[in-house]
Amino acid sequence: MRKLAMVWMVLCLVLSAGTVLAEPLRIGALFSITGPAAFLGEPEKNTLEMLVKEINAKGGVKGQPVEAVIYDTTGDPTKAVQLATKLIKDDKVVAIIGPSTTGETMAVKPITEKEQIPLISCAAGIKITDPVNPWTFKTPANDHIAGEKILNYAVGKGQKKFALLTVSDGFGSSGREQLKGLLAKKGLELVADETFGPKDTDMTAQLTKIRAAGPDAIICWGTNPGPAVVTRNVKQLGIKIPLYMSHGVASKKYIELATPEAAEGVMLPAGKLTVFDKIKESDPQARLLKEYDAAYRKTFGVEASTFGGYAYDALQLIVAAVQKNGASSDQIRSGLEQTSKVVGVSGVFTMSAGDHNGLDLSAFEMVRITAGDWAIIQ
């Protein structure tokens, strides 16, 4: 009899608890946590888990706890498609964050569009939001913004002839296309257009050709380790013209790989997280960046990375949309489009029906590498 009473009590407790706790806000996430793009997926996953905990500790979104369903795509587009279906059909999420790479995002996009689930990609490729689809958004700034930042600075210094040296992967080919377009638009001259493979260990051949073409500056577009090799080769060949890098190498790892001596004087557009301890106090992002980096260091023991920031921003944007509009997929979608001055890690977001990225030139700072550290160019 006593046993029965106990069971009754437990049942009552469970049922009452069920009515007190609101239905969670289920958000799906697809990151390439393992595989070749793990350097993107790992910080994204860590950041998302950390942020969800933080939001729930503060009482959730409008009283609703947040639940993140995170899957590992291993960087494989086919797997990303399967897992997106799983998130939508089995887990019934209201929105999806990710995937980490452009290829995976392009593979998942047709599904989320058909099922009408907002997708906020953490990949940079411009194809994701251009042309704009009502259901697809992204948090990393477009490559052409970084390119424009470089060219604006270079033009200010009177440089007119440029050489491109880009890596033959998604990031490099997208950057190459954007830069060529920008150069033409600004009436600047492209005198050499060279590429290198992601795993190449020597770029002197390309650089010798570039030197022969006589440019005013070299723009190199890639992610580690290629650009580090380029930097060392430039030094070895004694090429004296300015070398610009992309935002893809805006981490201390690059300076380490290239050696501080060779990297001295290299200029690049960097997201503000890279130089968060050097930007002005008055910068709208200053406080958020400091807090994010401190929290990340405390939880995971390493410095926060720009990539984790993409996931951070995606969740913040969803939360802002829910607070403004409501928690259904349709309300989140229209809420995202109305995003106005939401401060994030990658920049300050202001979206519209025609702009599903919402970042502008202020997302980057031009920095110069000086004595193995970043220095903001005023």
Place this chain on the structure above:
Amino acid sequence: MRRELIKFALFAAVVLTVPAVVKGGYLLNVLVFVGINTMLAVALNLLLGFAGQISLGQAAFYGLGAYLSGILTATHGWNPWLALFAAAAAVGLLAFAIGFPILKLKGHYLAMATLGFGIIVYIVFNEYVDVTGGPSGFPGIPGLQIGDLRFDSDLKSYYLIWTTALLIMLLAVNLTRSRIGRALRAIHDSEVAARVLGVNARLLKVQVFACSAVISCIAGSLYAHTVTFISPSTFGFHFSVELLTMVIIGGLGSIYGSCLGAALLTLLPEFLRTFQDYDIVVYGLLLIVMTMFMPGGLVQGAATVWRLALRLLPAKGRGDA
């Protein structure tokens, strides 16, 4: 032959009733990809399991199918079916052309040559940006359609893919039971002996290589029209090795084994997701254990386990009494 047909009919019946049990959702979507991988594994098994010729470049034929279909339909506005057959014909011819010099090689050298071919094709997908879209992929491929029936849901795709896969399996079973199949197995055991018996080994090897390429190419076209987006990373060297694993785990020379191997390697990671961060370790361990204790593949292994169980069970019964 009749027994073989009954076996196939039973298998087909099971495959076609699966959607009724699964009832949509995510699993059905994964099963569509199991169907595609089955075609690819069967294609490789014809070559490796029967004729004994290794290929590490299967992903290239798969990718060529996908890219040719994608480019012909999305860029040039062809009818998807026409594109599928055109791609299959083109890839068949290509395989025939490279088959003659490549299949003169044996063992490790053949593996190297096919590996090289696979890598060349991968580089073309990656670098010929103006046509293939390069590393960031090729979007906007239209779906397949017969009359007014559009294959735009998982259920419809399931039937499309599996009908094709079953047809290919039936063809493969037929082929292996024919005179040609026996000739292929003869080549597998000893090419010299086969030639002495009057088998045109050289031509036959090239033919089965081309046949395997065409099947892979069709699978690629179907993949492109089902997913509607393709990128080079799907068709890399890694995938060729995965296919090889499917065939070996399933059992060399067993068509149903290939299907089982494809199903296992595609579904296993999904079920292992419960292990969270350790899923890859468990996956690797399972593969090692399977190859160690079932060297003949899953189908043979299952038969051995069954016989063992039969022998052990009565013994246990006696013990209890």
